[in-house]
Amino acid sequence: MKKAFCTLLVLALALLPALGLCQEDTELSLGDLIIEEDVFYDDVPWNFPIDISDMDPEYIRLANRDVLLPKGFVPEPMMVMKSRSNGGVNKASSSEMKLHEVAGEALIEMFEAALTQDITLYLKSAYRSYQTQATMYYNRLESNNGKDDGWVTPAGASDHQTGLGCDVVPKEWRDRSMNEDMAEAEECQWMAEHCAEFGFILRYPSDKEEITEINYEPWHLRYVGKEVAAYIMDNGLCLEEFHAQLQAAIDEFIAAGGKASLVEDFIQVSAENE
Numbered sequence: 001m002k003k004a005f006c007t008l009l010v011l012a013l014a015l016l017p018a019l020g021l022c023q024e025d026t027e028l029s030l031g032d033l034i035i036e037e038d039v040f041y042d043d044v045p046w047n048f049p050i051d052i053s054d055m056d057p058e059y060i061r062l063a064n065r066d067v068l069l070p071k072g073f074v075p076e077p078m079m080v081m082k083s084r085s086n087g088g089v090n091k092a093s094s095s096e097m098k099l100h101e102v103a104g105e106a107l108i109e110m111f112e113a114a115l116t117q118d119i120t121l122y123l124k125s126a127y128r129s130y131q132t133q134a135t136m137y138y139n140r141l142e143s144n145n146g147k148d149d150g151w152v153t154p155a156g157a158s159d160h161q162t163g164l165g166c167d168v169v170p171k172e173w174r175d176r177s178m179n180e181d182m183a184e185a186e187e188c189q190w191m192a193e194h195c196a197e198f199g200f201i202l203r204y205p206s207d208k209e210e211i212t213e214i215n216y217e218p219w220h221l222r223y224v225g226k227e228v229a230a231y232i233m234d235n236g237l238c239l240e241e242f243h244a245q246l247q248a249a250i251d252e253f254i255a256a257g258g259k260a261s262l263v264e265d266f267i268q269v270s271a272e273n274e
């Protein structure tokens with residue numbers, strides 16, 4: 001009842017100027033009122049910190065050992081990442097690197113913002129196809145006595161196949177094999193602090209290894225969109241935890257009579273390999 005009243009009040013106040021009812025000496029303004037704005041879809045409350053319309057199912061898509069991407073999944077549209085004189089793409093990399101356009105544009109914006117702070121960032125690895133990942137996984141097992149050490153994910157489970165995940169490194173790490181000491185570098189500290197402003201999260205945080213089943217990777221960024229990134233980074237979550245919370249909100253929404261069609265694209269279903 002209270003929620004409905006508050007929402008009505010917000011609505012009424014928002015309409016005041018439009019109706020010409022706003023007087024100059026009015027003592028009421030939205031800024032003076034502490035109102036928690038509730039979001040409803042067809043009168044059903046959406047109890048999640050992020051509005052449905054501020055999330056894109058494609059950008060928050062999971063890829064891990066439980067939720068595999070199909071063999072034929074190729075993100076689109078993709079863009080080729082170009083090397084620049086100062087930072088950009090790792091020049092030591094011989095192959096062309098591609099990212100989903102939305103992630104590529106956001107990454108360029110982030111690299112440019114970093115440069116203004118004398119932070120030079122390099123893209124070391126971007127989109128990887130299902131097949132490339134399968135080869136990498138095979139090679140890793142070969143060189144590790146057949147043991148999966150958590151450094152390379154099986155085909156379909158790689159965040160790189162989404163086209164939204166990438167490895168970004170400081171200059172001195174361009175040709176080195178990556179390990180968690182990289183987190184000490186000022187470039188990585190800058191990324192951890194600022195990546196969310198550009199829609200990225202640290203996909204594999206140090207304290208979430210048991211959930212992600214991937215070792216800490218201070219270099220692996222994942223584009224999820226600005227609202228989701230801010231929420232995840234502010235609350236110290238990993239993408240799996242975010243989805244668990246979102247799933248609970250979806251269940252609650254549907255149980256309260258919410259339209260399934262509004263939220264069904266957000267439900268992560270383990271895909272069958274083709």
Ligand SMILES: [Zn+2]
Nearest residue numbers: 160166167220
């Ligand atoms: Zn990576």
